[in-house]
Amino acid sequence: MKTTATKAAPVNAEVLDLVRRRRKLVKLSLGACAHCALCAESCFKYRNSGQDPTYTPSYKAINTIGKIVKRRGRLSPGEYEKVRELAFDKCVLCMRCRCPVGVDLPYLISLARSACREVGIERGYLEGKNA
C-alpha cells in the first residue's frame, strides 16, 4: 500500500499495548503467508469486487495490522483512514476466508479493527454505510 506524506500521529498507548501483546503472533502469521492468494477465492467481497486484489484477505491483513505492527502503531491519520477502508469497508469479518497454511486472517483483520477503534476510527454507520 502506498503511504501518505501526512505527519504520523503521536502513538496511542492502547494501540502500543495491542502491538506489544500481538506482535509475535502477527509477525509469525504474516511471515507464514506464502502470498499464494488462495485465500482470495474464499472471500465473497473479493469475488464480488470484480477480483480487485485489494480485497484479497491476505492483502487486507498485511496492509492493516501488518503495517500497524511494523510501524509500532505510528500511522498518520491518512494511513489509518486507509486501514479503516480495508478493515471495515472491504471486510465484513464473516470469518469465512480460508488459508491453506493456516493463517487466521479474520483474526488478524479484527486486530486492525481494534487498533482503529482505539484511535477513534470505525465504520460510519451514522452515514448509513451499512453494507
Added chain:
Amino acid sequence: MIKATRKPLEEISSSVKGYGRILVLGCGGCTSVCLAGGQRESLELADDLAQVARAGGSTQHQSSATVERQCNPVFLAEISGRIADCDCVLSTACGAGVQNLSDAFPALPVFPALDTLFIGVDIDVGLYEERCRHCASCMLAYTGGICPVTRCAKSLFNGPCGGTRVDGGCEVGEGKSCAWLEIHDRLKAQGRLDSILSLRPPMDWVDRGPATLVQVGYEGRYTAAKVAAP
C-alpha cells in the same frame, strides 16, 4: 440484522449501582449497525453513567471498550485484560452477546444495557422494521416474500382474518397495511396466486429448548457429545 434499543438510563444505572469500576462493552456487530450499542453508543453510555454517578456523589468509575462481536468467543478473549480491571460489565450487545459474555466470564456480573427487539431491515439511518421472527419453518416461498408470521398482526397462515380495511390497512391500525392483502397483490402481479390457494397446516409452535444449528457439511466436525440435537 438484530435490532435493539437502549434501556432507560435509570434502569441501567440501578443495575450497576454499588459497583466501583464499570466497563461498558460495545459490540461491533448488529448493535453498531442499528446505532444502539457500538463504539460511539458505549462511550456515550459511559458518559451518561458518569454524570449520574457525579450527581449522586458516587465515586464509581466508568470506562468503555468495543469488541468485534460479543457472540463470538474469539473476540471476547481480546478483552480479558480489561475484564480483570473491572467489577462488572454493562454490555451493549443483544441478548445473545450478553449471555456469551456471561458464559465466558462466569465470575463476573454482566448486565444488559439494551433491549433486544427484532430481526429487521434498515429502512434509513436510525429507522428499522421487523421482518422475521425466526420461526424455523420459513413460509416466504408461498407468500411472495412477505412474512405472514411477522407482518400479519395475528400471524395468520391461510389468508386474512376478515378485518382488512377498505384502504388496505390492518384492522389493528397503527398505520400498518394488511400483510395478506400485500401477499395477494404481489402473488397476483407475479401470476402465482395458486401458491396461496391450498391450505397450509398450522405451524408447529411446540415449546422447545434453546436451538443449536450445525450447518450442512459441518456434521463431522462436531461430536454428539458437544452438540445436542435441535
